[in-house]
Amino acid sequence: MTGASGCAIRTGDLRKTYKSSRGDVAAVRGIDLGVGSGEFFGLLGPNGAGKSTTIGMLTTLVLPTGGRAWVAGLDVVADPVGVKRRIGVVTQNNTLDMQLTVAENLEFRSRFFGLSLREASRRAAQLLDVFGLSDRRKAMSTDLSGGQAKRLLIARALVHRPDVLFLDEPTAGLDPQTRVNLWDILRVLHAAGQTILLTTHYMEEAEALCDRIAVMDHGEVLASGTVNELKDGAGAETVITVRYEDAIPADMTARAGLAGRPGVRKVEADGDYVRVFTREPEGVLGELVTAGSAAGLTVRDATQLKPSLETVFLTLTGRDYRE
Amino acid sequence: MIAEAPVPRPTLPRTFGAMMAREFRVLRRNAVSTFTRAVMQPLLFVFVFAYVFPKIGGGFMLGGTSAAGAAAAGSITFATILVPGLMASMLLMQGIMAVTFPLVMEFSWQRTIEDRALAPVPIQVLAIQKIVAGAIQAFLGACIVFPIVLLVHAPGQGPHVHVTNWALFIFILAAASLLTSSLGLLLGTVMDPRKMQMLFAVILLPATMLGCVYYPWAALNHIRWLQMVILINPMVYMSEGLRAVLTPVLPHMPMWAVLLALVGGTAVFGYLGTRTFTRRVLN
Numbered sequence: 253m254t255g256a257s258g259c260a261i262r263t264g265d266l267r268k269t270y271k272s273s274r275g276d277v278a279a280v281r282g283i284d285l286g287v288g289s290g291e292f293f294g295l296l297g298p299n300g301a302g303k304s305t306t307i308g309m310l311t312t313l314v315l316p317t318g319g320r321a322w323v324a325g326l327d328v329v330a331d332p333v334g335v336k337r338r339i340g341v342v343t344q345n346n347t348l349d350m351q352l353t354v355a356e357n358l359e360f361r362s363r364f365f366g367l368s369l370r371e372a373s374r375r376a377a378q379l380l381d382v383f384g385l386s387d388r389r390k391a392m393s394t395d396l397s398g399g400q401a402k403r404l405l406i407a408r409a410l411v412h413r414p415d416v417l418f419l420d421e422p423t424a425g426l427d428p429q430t431r432v433n434l435w436d437i438l439r440v441l442h443a444a445g446q447t448i449l450l451t452t453h454y455m456e457e458a459e460a461l462c463d464r465i466a467v468m469d470h471g472e473v474l475a476s477g478t479v480n481e482l483k484d485g486a487g488a489e490t491v492i493t494v495r496y497e498d499a500i501p502a503d504m505t506a507r508a509g510l511a512g513r514p515g516v517r518k519v520e521a522d523g524d525y526v527r528v529f530t531r532e533p534e535g536v537l538g539e540l541v542t543a544g545s546a547a548g549l550t551v552r553d554a555t556q557l558k559p560s561l562e563t564v565f566l567t568l569t570g571r572d573y574r575e
Numbered sequence: 576m577i578a579e580a581p582v583p584r585p586t587l588p589r590t591f592g593a594m595m596a597r598e599f600r601v602l603r604r605n606a607v608s609t610f611t612r613a614v615m616q617p618l619l620f621v622f623v624f625a626y627v628f629p630k631i632g633g634g635f636m637l638g639g640t641s642a643a644g645a646a647a648a649g650s651i652t653f654a655t656i657l658v659p660g661l662m663a664s665m666l667l668m669q670g671i672m673a674v675t676f677p678l679v680m681e682f683s684w685q686r687t688i689e690d691r692a693l694a695p696v697p698i699q700v701l702a703i704q705k706i707v708a709g710a711i712q713a714f715l716g717a718c719i720v721f722p723i724v725l726l727v728h729a730p731g732q733g734p735h736v737h738v739t740n741w742a743l744f745i746f747i748l749a750a751a752s753l754l755t756s757s758l759g760l761l762l763g764t765v766m767d768p769r770k771m772q773m774l775f776a777v778i779l780l781p782a783t784m785l786g787c788v789y790y791p792w793a794a795l796n797h798i799r800w801l802q803m804v805i806l807i808n809p810m811v812y813m814s815e816g817l818r819a820v821l822t823p824v825l826p827h828m829p830m831w832a833v834l835l836a837l838v839g840g841t842a843v844f845g846y847l848g849t850r851t852f853t854r855r856v857l858n
Contacts, residue, residue, distance in 0.1 A: 270858075308858075313692055315857050337585060337695040345685040351601040360600075363593035364694040366585035375580055412583040 260324060260416050260447040261287035261310060267318030268305050268471075279305040281471040282319060287449060287464075289415075292442045294462030295451040296561065302471035303451035304344065307420050310449070311341045324415040337365070340409030344420040346401050348393040348408070355380060355389040358408055365412035379407040383437070399430035406437065417441065419450045423457060435461060455561040467565060474568040483559045489517055490533035491557045491566050494540040495525040496549040508543035510536070520570075524552070529567060585695045591704055594691070598708040613669050613716035617661040618723050625654040625728035654734035655825060658724045659817035660788035662717050663751065667782060667810055669716040670755025671762065671774070674709035678763030679771060682855060692856045701856070702760060702849040709756030710749070717748055736821050743830075744820040750837040751813040757841050758809065760848035764855050786810025791818060793826035809844075812836035 268280040280302040287293040295303045308314030310323055312332035321328045324338040349357050355376050362372035380386045383403045388396065396404060402422060409417060419438070423431040438461055442448055452458050458465050459479050466476035475482055505511070505521045515532030526543075528536050533556060541551055557563050565571075602609060681688040691701055725736060738744050766774065785805045787795075792815050795802035805811050816833035818825055 311693065313689060313857060333695050333697060336693055337583070339693075341689075341693050343686075343689050345687075345689075347685060347687045347690040349597070349690060350687065351604070352597070356600065360593060360597045361690075362583075363596065364585070364590050364691075365583040366589045366695075367581055367583055371581045378580065411580075412585075413580050 259286055259322070260289045260291065261285060261293070261322070261449060263306075263310070263319065263321040265319035266306070266309060266316055266321050268302075268309060268314060269317045279471055280309070280316075283466075283468075283471075283473045285466060285473070285476075287416075287447065289447055290445050292438075292448045292461060292463045293450070294458040294465040295449065295468055296453070296455065296458040296465050297451075297468035298453055300470075301453075301468040303453075303468055304420055305471075306468075307341075307418055307449070307451055311339055311418055312336055337412070338415040340412070340414035340417045342402075342405045342409045342417070342419040342422055344424065346405070348396075348401060348404060350392070350394050352393060353389065354385055354391050354393055354396065354404055357393050357404060358411055361408050362411045367411075375411055379410065383407045398426055399433065402426065402430070402434060403437070406434075410441075416447045416449065419448065421451055421453065423452070423454065431457075455565070459561055465561070467561070467568060469565075469569055475564065479561065482561065482564045489515075489529040489531055489563060489567065490559060491527060491529055491563045492533060492536050492540065492555070493525060493527045493557075494537070494544065494554045495552045496544050497524070497552050498549055499524050500526060500544075500549065501547050504543055504547045507546075508539060510539065510543075513539075587696055587700065590694055590696045591700060594694070594701075594704045595708060598711075602712060609672075609712070610716065610719055612672060613665055614719060614723060616668065617665050617720045618727065620661055621654065621657060621724050621727040624657060625652070625732050625734075627729075628653075629729040629732045651825065652728075652732050652734060654724075654728045654732055655736070655822050656789065656791060656818075658734045658736055659821045660786075660814045661724050662720055662748075662817055662821075663810060663813035664783045664786065664788045665716055665720045666713045666748075666751050666813060667755050667758075667786075668779065669713040670709055670752065670759040671779065673712040674705055674756050674759030675763040675766065675774070676771075678705065678760065678852075679766055679768045682764070683768040688856060698853045698856050699849050702852040703845075705852075706753065706756045706760055706845060706848070709759050710752040713752040713755055714748060717752070734822065735824050737823060738821060739823065740820060744817075747816040747820055747833070747837065750834070750841065751816060754809055754813065754837050754841045754844065757844035757848055760852060761844050764848060764851040782808055782810045787814040787818075791815070791825050792828055809836065809840045812840070 263283055263285045265282045265284065266280060267282050270277045270279055283306065295306060297303050305314055309316045310321055310328060312328050312335050316329065323335045326334045326338070328335050349360070352360065358376035358379055359372045362375045363369070367375060380389050383406070385400060385404060385407070388400060393401070393404065423434055426434065438448065450461065464476065464478055465482060467474045467482070475485065477485065500521055505519050505526055510516060510519045510528060513530070513536070516528060516530040518529040520527040526540055528540070530536055537554060537556060544551055557566070692698060694701070725734065728734070762774065762778065786808050787805070788810070792802065792811060812828070812833050815828040816837060819827040819830055819833060
């Protein structure tokens with residue numbers, strides 16, 4: 253594989269295995285990603301899927317143990333300094349400089365990136381204005397609310413006009429209103445042509461913001477594409493799950509003839525539940541209830557999920573999505 | 576939002592300079608607390624040992640008796656012994672306070688270290704920057720403490736300080752500052768944040784008490800094994816080096832041993848500290 257011209261981010265069989273005394277832990281098991289310039293790309297997966305490790309490798313702070321990765325056309329291992337010049341990173345934690353004021357956080361970051369004193373203070377003022385933090389400019393960064401701190405982190409990541417902006421779980425732990433405000437900011441950035449890679453474990457966040465999404469679990473990319481592609485491909489079905497009070501008899505689903513219904517792709521029966529993946533959900537729920545009562549079972553609960561990233565995840569992994 | 580901004584032109588010296596500027600901004604903001612911390616220990620020490628004790632008549636005859644080799648043995652006050660010793664002990668304290676404590680904070684919990692680690696320089700430069708900034712803070716602390724240990728004493732109990740070679744004095748001070756901040760970096764990268772209290776018990780206290788702060792190394796010839804054992808303590812060379820340039824009336828180690836230890840120690844701690852620092856930042 254060669255370098256990646258035209259690609260903002262590209263990885264080839266990228267791997268990270270942490271060695272520890274209790275055995276090796278494979279956090280990322282060979283992923284191939286391609287993110288185009290100007291694209292808003294999402295890495296979606298539950299906690300522990302390997303998203304943060306992936307972002308760590310792309311931002312040069314985690315050393316890969318296999319494969320390669322390029323950001324803005326530069327190899328992250330061979331030229332970390334070059335990569336750092338071209339990226340902005342919003343870390344998951346609050347990594348603001350606690351000893352500095354809000355404005356100083358931006359000014360010094362600007363100067364780290366070679367801006368003169370005057371340019372730095374002008375750039376800081378400009379970003380504080382855009383991010384609605386001007387009235388907090390003299391506050392210590394420790395005195396900011398969660399939402400304000402996140403906005404400052406994003407502003408700080410943009411001081412040097414990065415080619416690629418990385419955001420690791422930007423809305424985790426924020427209240428719903430703040431989260432929507434943050435989405436608006438990210439949409440504006442995207443509209444202005446900023447390439448963005450975001451990790452999230454919120455399905456609706458990836459769905460609301462991203463052009464393309466890679467679904468990750470256990471260090472692997474399970475599927476990637478636009479939201480619609482993903483729904484059409486892996487998870488176009490509605491997923492109906494019915495849980496009964498007692499264990500189901502082995503032949504119940506066969507007797508009900510569920511698998512033969514039009515549109516049904518798969519019927520899962522295990523323990524006390526039956527799960528049907530179907531393109532034509534009408535009547536399925538009723539039939540599951542009827543089949544249950546024929547077998548002497550009462551329904552404990554029932555869910556019907558319309559095609560969404562959640563059903564995509566369910567289809568790809570066979571497991572409920574754990575946030 | 577992105578456009579209409581100056582194009583960044585980072586270079587290594589510019590970024591390094593900006594990082595140092597950040598340190599000075601913080602130092603200026605915390606100047607009172609930082610230097611109060613630096614001054615209190617030496618100030619109280621000279622007050623008790625060079626003022627209170629001679630006044631109440633007890634007093635240490637340590638200088639006079641055990642530094643028997645010195646020609647002017649009888650006239651040596653304890654203050655004379657204390658001046659270089661207390662400056663050295665202040666340097667160690669400052670080096671560790673300025674580098675180790677902030678570093679342990681930056682590595683724990685929120686990992687704020689990632690902020691600086693994303694600056695466009697190699698990670699090693701970050702480590703070197705921390706050593707240099709810590710050394711400057713220690714050096715400034717020494718400049719503030721010097722007049723205090725010189726001037727606080729009971730009448731007739733003043734130290735006999737006689738600097739013959741100012742360039743060498745400044746060099747020793749600078750080398751000792753770099754040594755303590757390099758040691759500070761190494762400790763900051765290997766310390767478990769939950770065991771920070773151990774730092775005082777296991778490092779600071781023994782290094783100071785067994786670091787020729789309160790007695791010249793030569794005076795330990797009565798306890799030969801101790802005299803040999805404490806040679807592994809970098810503090811010994813800092814105290815003795817300053818003793819050689821500040822109070823040459825007292826017996827002191829040969830200059831070559833002092834310089835070798837200060838420069839060699841800085842190189843070794845600096846190398847190890849930078850290595851462990853880089854390993855902890857990049858995982």
